Amino acid sequence: MDTLVEEQISVAVSSSQSAIDRATTSSNQTGQNGTAQPTGILSASSLVSGTQVRGNGTILLMPRASEKNIATTVSSTTQAIAVPQPGGAVSIVHVSIPSGTQPMHVQSVIQPNQQSVIQAPGGTGLQSLGKNVILLNKGSVIHSAEGDGGVHPVQLITTAKGDGCDGDGITLALSTAEDESRKRREILARRPSYRKILNELSSTEPVVSLGTNVEVKEESGTGGDNIHESDTSTALASNTITVAGTQYHTAQVVPASAIQLATGSQDGTLQGLQTLTMTNAGTAATGTIVQYAQGQDGQQFLVPVTLSAADLQAYQIRTAGVTTSTGLPQGVVMTPASTIQNPQQLAEETSRRREHRLLKNREAAKECRRKKKEYIKCLENRVAVLENQNKALIEELKSLKELYCQKNE
């Protein structure tokens, strides 16, 4: 379970010397695209120094040093508050911001690189909140309970890469009144898409994938096999692989070239020279492999196979037991291209493909479980925030009822 770090931060905002960085905005901001934006929009360009606008859609306003109790003066303009959490612990942050005559309380659960929910229950209204709290990751939800008890969603407009902007531009805009109720329902009812969340999560993390440079590592517990595979980004040479005492030779990749085959006699003397021209119709990503193996009857096969880049990564062939002084097996028998006639070879190829698939699936399953756990964590955080919000709304309703009763008396 996550350790919830509860912090109490009392914040009064000053105009210039506050320990928190502030993002200021005016009622007529000019956005990054140069167009005028409506009131209440906080654009990335308005952020003051110390503010980090991250590529993953996070605006992080760093408090200076480790100050947590900040005494500043009230400002009528925007204040942005950020609370970094070392170690990635979930923090519940309560912030009191003087706004006019009444303090506004903001509480949030913030988790690095995850969806966060920032909420500000209270009667101070959305206008203040919309200008005050900016710390969110992509996909975050910001709620503000207005005095009427309604919950106002704050629309997050993120100019992502590919839409013509630089990818760092993030604007926070208040939604229009006609959208509010609909969006409120959507935000509250929306079950975050598992896949979407995971995509967003993965976009903020270095992706570990099996690229073209595959490093094959066999687990020590699986028979102690020790496989070394050549880096396929380089030209493949003939390498020797020892697996469980059996020697394997990696194939020689011949890209659209001629192959010279020298067959030797039993005593190893050079009897003749055969030249095979193998045309490689594939792209540069493909290669022609000449593989040779010794069948159960001692007959040896030479099998040219055109492989894709993926296949080249892990390709290996089994050598014949005895080779001549030329380095080529004795009694070479040519087989048609892409036709593996040796049952043993076929079985090995099938086994190799299966092992490769299982390895991939193993990794995928691990990744899937990891993402699922993160997703569940995210849901738990959201539940916690919504419960707090619900509690705050109930309290607000209670106080409003009391106020109403007092007025009527």
Next chain:
DNA sequence: AGCCCTCCACGTCAGGGAAG
């Protein structure tokens, strides 16, 4: 200590969906 239960992580299989 031995047994049982639960939880957790893992590997594998199967099926669906996306991409080429």
Next chain:
DNA sequence: CTTCCCTGACGTGGAGGGCT
């Protein structure tokens, strides 16, 4: 259509706790 990736489902083994 094929290939690859993702994910639910299932089985397995280890760890930890409770009970006898």
